[in-house]
Amino acid sequence: MADDNKKQKPLATGDRTIPPAGAKMIAIYIMGREYMVPETLTIMKAIEYAGYQYVRGCGCRGGICGACGTFYRFTGDYKLRSGLACQTVAEPGMIIMQLPFFPANRPDYKLENMQGTPHEELRKLYPEVFKCVGCGTCSRTCPMDIDVMDYIALMKRGDLKGAAIKSFDCVMCGLCASRCPAQISQFTAAMFVRRVYGKHILPKAEHLKKRVEEIKSGKYEKLLKELEGMKQEDVKKLYVEREREPDLAEPGKWMPKDTSKL
Amino acid sequence: MSGYTPELKELIKKVEATRPARVEKARRGEHFPALTMDERKKWLDNYHPDFKEEGRRAVAVGPNIGTIMPEEVAFALESTSRLDTKKINLSKADYETDLLVIGAGGAGTAAALAAADKGLKVIISNKLRHGDSNTVMAEGGIQAADQESDSPYYHYLDVIGGGHFSNRPELVAAMANDAPLIIHWLEDLGMMFDKHADGRMVVRHGGGTSRKRMHSAGDMTGAEIMRVLRDEAKNRAESIKVLEFSPAVELLLDEKGAACGAVLYNLETKEYYIVRSKAVVIATGGFGRLHIQGFPTTNHYGATADGIVIAYRAGAALEDIESTQYHPTGAIYPEQNVGLLITEKVRGLGAQLLNIDGEQFCFPLEPRDVESACIIRECTDISKGVITPTGRFGVWLDSPMIDLLHGEGTIKKELPAKYIQFKRYHIDISKEPMLLYPTLHYQNGGIKIDANGRSAIDGLYAAGEVTGGVHGRNRLMGNSLLDILVFGRRAGLNAAEAAKTKSNTGKLSLAHVDKFSAELKKAGVKNPSVGPILLPDYAPEHVKTRQWG
Known part of the structure; x- marks a missing residue:
């Protein structure tokens, strides 16, 4: 068993892909140039597999930052397609162009003092x-x-x-x-x-406004100072004994038994 | 090409074979036994990357000399400058400003806005685009004690208890106290919080909270925070200048050893720029992309520990840097989902972890660090992990159990985002299990700061994941978005105060870099790498071996 385990290495580390022997290779066209990459990779990882190191066009690698917008077509198909390179699987015959930046009109404005509606x-x-x-x-x-x-x-x-x-x-x-x-x-x-x-x-949160006033008046400073100066055993005790708000408590309705620390 | 490969489908049959009996047992309330306290310790000592001796060593130089830490971190801290300090001309600055902020995720942008509010001129140096950061990836929410039944007192207790009482009290108090101010600030900036019809914030519980205080904006809270802050920074272009694709590669100190700027590197033109400033805020985030011990990560592309590397070289001490948060369940298949976080909720709903034979090997709701150790043990010493076509290994999470236990449609209702993220690749997680392995999630430690964001170096401030002490050795959900904004603003405001009374005339120096190089030599560090690395390198071996030039 242990020997088998050793044989399995090296395994893929980090985000670098090590395809197993016999992985099916497909042709993709990065900005028109052909590269052979293993199937199942995302466009982003396929481009890295081809040897590119990203400077632009790569951010969170999790589909939320918008750095890797990509256009592509398939050879023999007129249709222009788009996707995020980190979320789209590379497929055979893909002709790929990333669009890491596009100039946008964005006039400055003052959110505070808007003149009209x-x-x-x-x-x-x-x-x-x-x-x-x-x-x-x-x-x-x-x-x-x-x-x-x-x-x-x-x-x-x-x-x-x-x-x-x-x-x-x-x-x-x-x-x-x-x-x-x-x-x-x-x-x-x-x-x-x-x-x-x-x-x-959107209507403002009134409870938040009230709490902000309390904090600005220094209401919690003394309580927090006490905690800061406390021995670890005493803090542990308070931690273990603290009351937990029930999961299904109605918003803003539930109150703890001990209200002295609010 | 989509869904599971025939080989993996064959293995899933083993999971399906044991499933009816496991579901029956779960219905009767019978669970795989949890580890005893002694076993927990043994498992952690032997298998948790934080406790293992293998892959960890003492750092040979600098303020934390002798501290045992992950090899990758020690290696990064022992790196040498990319600058030839003799060639560089420091007599004239390319940019002069009041405050230089290094890194523009949530913490850096908050610091820049706070300083701009005080009338300062700010330059933000950013490695990638403004906002490329872990901030945008935080889905769950942001904590703040703003409900009637809650107070900063209870928030403090939750944070320090979650951190096993290893957090620095003054930092926890600062964070708990400022939290509602931050939410109010964001509301005022026009952030779209989840609210009830009357404007009351929608709040939920998170792991380890005693009160419901998790605020959210859909399941993209961090992305919404980041785009609002970035948009506001753009509106203040007269006071905030953003230099994208220009990471800082060294700090500059004056003759008294105070921070007074940095050397930036334009990733595209390969030029170096000298920035002179009255104060510096470091907000470069964490080290996920160092792939500690080969782990995949949930972090963004730029999380390469740049800030701790340059600050350490300049003499800033680090705190808790040996502590790393691994999330036990990161996806390892399909390849495009690698590193994707699979929330604890899946196990909370009854899905079990299984090895290659479809057998249970641990209680599915152990503490995060223990659960990670169990999975690592099963895949290494026990050799019962499943190997994926791209050469990763992991274990099954038997999600189809959820619908069997709670009724058809539960998965789609309770885990819509995860359902879609797998369905996109033709895997129906209500019918087929997921493949998982622990994933590198968060740098618990970092630059040591006080409650005002000040480091040990005069004029140098730090905020966010690059710092240590706020969360101790374990961070709770919903406190990282809070941390970056509380300490980002505190660092920005305090740096602004300091900058107001300071002249911008000190002599710029890189002497600390030469001194550090000498220390490396003296400590016998052979062939130090060049750092900070700035970008991870994912080129495969067959390409690297042909890069002959």
Whole structure:
């Protein structure tokens, strides 16, 4: 057994791929040039397997940062496809081009002192949003499957809440903007709308405001100082004895037996 | 090409063969016995990477000389500068500013915004794009005691208890105290928190919390925080200048040994730039991409320990750097999901861990570190791991048990994101098990700071995962997003105060780099590598052997 175990090494370490003997190799075309890579890899790992070291076009490697937006076609197929390189499996005949950056229109603004209504402000900052031709290419392009055209339509109508919620999963890769015939930077407009919604439309948390005032008045400083200075055994005792809020307690309703430390 | 390979499908039959009996037992409430306290210690000592002697050694130089730590970290700390200090001209700075922030994830951006609020000019040096960081990958949430039934007092107890009382009390107190201020700040910046209709924050429990205080923005809390902070920094372009793809490769000290800037390296043009500043904040994140002991990681591409390397070289002491958090269940198959975190909830719902024969080998809800040790033991000494087509090994997590125990559709309802992430690659986790292995998740230790983010070096501040002491040897969920913002802002504000009363005229020096090189030589460190490494290298052997030039 132990010897077998030794034979199994070296195993793949970190993110470097070591394909086993006999792994099926496929041809992919990185910016048009052919490379043979083992099947089942993501586009990102296939590109690294080919020998590239990323500087641009690679970030979280987990599908959330938007660094690795990628366009590709299959040889013999007219259809232009898109995806995130870290989330899309490389397939035979893929012709790949990453788009690590795309220039976007992003006017500065002051969230605090907006002059008009949010909708007016949007019109002033992003007049091009209102020139959307409704072709739907953005929605077909989005690697997060967001219906981009739909949230642009909501923006035009003044439904900023709808647009904020619809665009929430955006990773800001910019692929939508790169394909827009109306030259809209959808993802930066959506960022503006989400912040306006979060700041001016979503109701504020009153309990939070109250707690902030308490903290600023120094209410908890003494309690925390006491804890800081306590012997470890005493802190342990407090830790073990602390009451746990029931999982199903109603929001804001449950109170502990001992309220002296609130 | 999609789903499991025929070989793996064959192995799944063994899991399916033992499943009916295991489900029956689980229904009767019978579980695989948990380890005794003695066994736990033995398992940890022998198999947990933090406790194993193999792969760890004492660092040979610097402020923490003699501290036992992972080899990869010791190796990084013993690296030598990429600069030829004799060639570099320090007489003229390419950029002059009040505050230099190194690293622009959540902590760095928070520091920059805080300093800009105080009227300072800030330069942010960033290795990749603004916001490329572990911040964006934090899904679960951010803790803060802002409910009526809660207070910073209880938050403090939860944090320090979770850290096995190894945390530094002043840091825990600072974090618990500031938490509601941070949530309020984010709300004011227009972050889309999950809220009830009346504006009350939606809060949940997390592992080790006594009160529900986990705030969220969908399942992408960190990404939402990062894009809001980055957007705000862009609005302040008159005071915050961002230099992307230009990581810091050395700190600059003045004749009194105070930090007064850094040397940046443009990854694209290969130029070096001299930045002179009145104070410096380091917020470069963790070391996941050093792949401690070969582990895959949940970390982003740039997590290569740059900050601790350059700060250590300049004389900053580190705290708890030997402590690493491994999450027991990271996906190892399919390849595109490697490192993907599989939440504890899957095991909480009844899924069991199984070896290649479809047999249980541990209680599925041991503490994180113990569970990791059990899996490593099964795959190494016991040799009952499953090998994947890309040469990784791991164990099964029998997720189909969940629907059998709780009814059809439970997985889709309770674990929608995980269901989709596997379904995308034609694996239905409600029908087929997952393959897992522990994954490198978080750098518990780092640069030693006080509650104001100050390091041992005058003028040098640090915040976030690059620091140590806040979480001790174990961090609870929801406190890393909080940590980066609390100490990011504290570091930014305190650096701003210090910078206001300081002139920008000290003589720039890299003497500490020469001194460190001499120490390396004296300590007998042979062929030190060049550090910080800046980018991981994933080129395969067959390519490397042909890079003859």
